[in-house]
Amino acid sequence: MQSSEVDQDQEVARELLAFRVLKEAPALEVAGVAKSYGSKPALRGVDLRVRPGQVVSLLGPNGAGKTTLLSIIAGVLQADAGTVRVNGFDVGRHPQRAQRSLGFAPQSTGLYEPLTVKENLRFFGQLAGLDRRCLDRRVSELCEALLLGGLRERQCQHLSGGERRRVHTAIALIAEPPVVMLDEPTVGADIETRLAMIALVKDLANSGTAVLYTTHYLPEVEALTAAVVLIDGGRVIAQGSVDQLIQAHGSGELELRFKGAAPRVEVTGIPIRSDGESLWVSTPEPAPVAARILNRLDGDIHRLDSVTVSRPSLESVFLNLTGRRLDEDGADAA
Amino acid sequence: MRRSVPIFKNELLVLRRDPAWLILILVIPLILVGLMRGGVHFILVLTGHPGASGADFSVPAQAVTFVFYLPALIGLSFLREHGWSTWVRLRASGIARTHLLLGKVLPIVVLGLLQMLVVFGVGSAVYGLQIRGSVPALALVASALVVTVVTMGLAITAVVRTVEQLNAIGNIAPVALGALGGALMPLLTLPAWVHRIAPATPQYWAMRGFSGVILDGQGFQSALLPTAMLMTFAGVFALVAAIGFRATEARLSFG
Numbered sequence: 066m067q068s069s070e071v072d073q074d075q076e077v078a079r080e081l082l083a084f085r086v087l088k089e090a091p092a093l094e095v096a097g098v099a100k101s102y103g104s105k106p107a108l109r110g111v112d113l114r115v116r117p118g119q120v121v122s123l124l125g126p127n128g129a130g131k132t133t134l135l136s137i138i139a140g141v142l143q144a145d146a147g148t149v150r151v152n153g154f155d156v157g158r159h160p161q162r163a164q165r166s167l168g169f170a171p172q173s174t175g176l177y178e179p180l181t182v183k184e185n186l187r188f189f190g191q192l193a194g195l196d197r198r199c200l201d202r203r204v205s206e207l208c209e210a211l212l213l214g215g216l217r218e219r220q221c222q223h224l225s226g227g228e229r230r231r232v233h234t235a236i237a238l239i240a241e242p243p244v245v246m247l248d249e250p251t252v253g254a255d256i257e258t259r260l261a262m263i264a265l266v267k268d269l270a271n272s273g274t275a276v277l278y279t280t281h282y283l284p285e286v287e288a289l290t291a292a293v294v295l296i297d298g299g300r301v302i303a304q305g306s307v308d309q310l311i312q313a314h315g316s317g318e319l320e321l322r323f324k325g326a327a328p329r330v331e332v333t334g335i336p337i338r339s340d341g342e343s344l345w346v347s348t349p350e351p352a353p354v355a356a357r358i359l360n361r362l363d364g365d366i367h368r369l370d371s372v373t374v375s376r377p378s379l380e381s382v383f384l385n386l387t388g389r390r391l392d393e394d395g396a397d398a399a
Numbered sequence: 400m401r402r403s404v405p406i407f408k409n410e411l412l413v414l415r416r417d418p419a420w421l422i423l424i425l426v427i428p429l430i431l432v433g434l435m436r437g438g439v440h441f442i443l444v445l446t447g448h449p450g451a452s453g454a455d456f457s458v459p460a461q462a463v464t465f466v467f468y469l470p471a472l473i474g475l476s477f478l479r480e481h482g483w484s485t486w487v488r489l490r491a492s493g494i495a496r497t498h499l500l501l502g503k504v505l506p507i508v509v510l511g512l513l514q515m516l517v518v519f520g521v522g523s524a525v526y527g528l529q530i531r532g533s534v535p536a537l538a539l540v541a542s543a544l545v546v547t548v549v550t551m552g553l554a555i556t557a558v559v560r561t562v563e564q565l566n567a568i569g570n571i572a573p574v575a576l577g578a579l580g581g582a583l584m585p586l587l588t589l590p591a592w593v594h595r596i597a598p599a600t601p602q603y604w605a606m607r608g609f610s611g612v613i614l615d616g617q618g619f620q621s622a623l624l625p626t627a628m629l630m631t632f633a634g635v636f637a638l639v640a641a642i643g644f645r646a647t648e649a650r651l652s653f654g
Binding site: 136139140141160161162163164165167169171173174175176177178179180184188189191192193194236 | 413493
């Protein structure tokens with residue numbers, strides 16, 4: 066090894082040690098990351114941390130800046146400002162070391178179409194430097210975990226959408242990286258794939274892997290008991306556990322529908338909206354509020370047709386914070 | 400270098416699944432040598448090579464013409480990474496850009512050298528090609544030619560944005576430059592204006608190097624100028640590739 070390489074390695078080792086000793090080291094740390102495409106800002110100072118064994122779900126509408134952020138973390142796009150550390154390695158200063166600590170499954174499934182499932186897995190494993198024995202073990206483990214056992218010798222061009230998605234995810238995990246980023250891993254996937262994916266992510270977290278997971282399916286976030294980072298317009302607008310976010314920003318919805326025009330009802334401290342035949346209330350606790358309103362209906366209770374109670378959800382958190390739904394397109398970020 | 404090996408092997412594996420390119424660069428030139436050598440023999444006799452067989456021109460000419468289809472293969476090997484969405488994966492894999500490029504280019508170097516070996520080998524064994532001069536000189540020109548072809552492929556890759564553009568350039572270049580450079584027909588049979596512009600093509604210098612050794616029986620010295628000229632072309636192509644190649648740039652693989 067040449068002396069410059071030794072110096073560089075020593076510098077990296079010192080930096081890594083300092084990082085681990087001085088800080089409670091997150092496996093993934095994003096600090097003040099900003100990125101613009103021309104004059105259009107895509108990220109405006111994003112901060113994010115994922116600890117080993119933690120699943121963080123990055124949520125935001127299309128165009129919120131999620132894919133840009135993931136591309137910067139993966140080292141395939143350069144940030145205009147800010148730093149990203151993967152397993153202690155600064156992506157800007159030591160991109161290859163950072164990348165070798167990261168398993169990344171981008172949104173589009175990336176597979177060598179004429180090659181078999183096994184050949185695809187082996188190639189990316191070899192690229193990560195796995196030896197033959199380790200490679201064989203990982204291929205077997207991942208094929209079992211992601212229900213690919215019977216498909217090992219099948220060319221990827223002959224796989225279904227869900228099967229392709231599972232191989233795509235397996236590739237990101239082949240080298241057992243300490244940090245994994247899965248960008249919409251269940252888009253277009255069947256229920257079997259979705260369940261396998263959630264079980265796999267839970268296993269990863271249990272084994273100490275830090276997982277950053279983007280999705281549009283909110284039940285998945287709850288199933289993963291993931292911490293949530295809400296992103297919109299290139300900014301983190303809220304973060305915390307699902308319960309914390311709902312408690313802080315969520316609201317349930319109560320609808321009382323009548324036969325004929327909705328009556329005029331007033332309850333102290335509860336803003337009630339009237340909409341033709343319905344009364345509407347947005348509240349963090351819709352059930353007790355429903356009871357209080359029902360008590361005030363008097364004779365109108367006989368005209369009551371239905372009562373619908375929607376519990377507070379992440380969707381309502383996003384709606385309250387941005388005035389838009391999660392499945393709407395973002396306003397001004399890529 | 401070690402980190403380029405998986406990419407090198409993967410490229411060969413992908414190529415093996417669709418051997419059309421191997422047929423194009425290995426088999427078609429040999430068929431054309433068989434078809435053309437009779438007519439070319441008379442041209443060679445009329446242009447001052449009474450003892451030469453048609454294969455003495457047709458074998459190097461077809462080798463030179465068809466090796467220039469390899470730049471399109473290089474372009475395709477990059478564009479299909481975009482089409483298969485594997486380019487992002489490769490770039491995020493922690494492999495250095497130089498190792499990535501090396502892994503993708505080395506199979507083409509091997510294919511180019513293999514093509515030379517097979518076409519010249521079968522040309523000698525089956526069609527009666529006679530190498531009158533220095534064999535090392537022939538190898539030197541062939542090696543420089545392969546380097547030129549590979550750098551041309553990288554330059555084209557840096558310039559094109561779609562498969563359609565690649566197809567247009569990749570298919571026109573071998574025929575047009577081959578005709579202008581005297582690799583389709585002996586230069587002496589072509590109009591005077593072609594003689595003037597022929598040296599601006601790498602095919603001309605490759606044919607000049609090969610013909611000097613095969614037809615005129617010249618030694619190693621005769622290969623130095625053609626080799627130097629081919630390497631100059633390679634340098635220019637490499638410069639274009641270095642300036643134009645942007646790893647982050649999205650490509651339209653189809654459309």
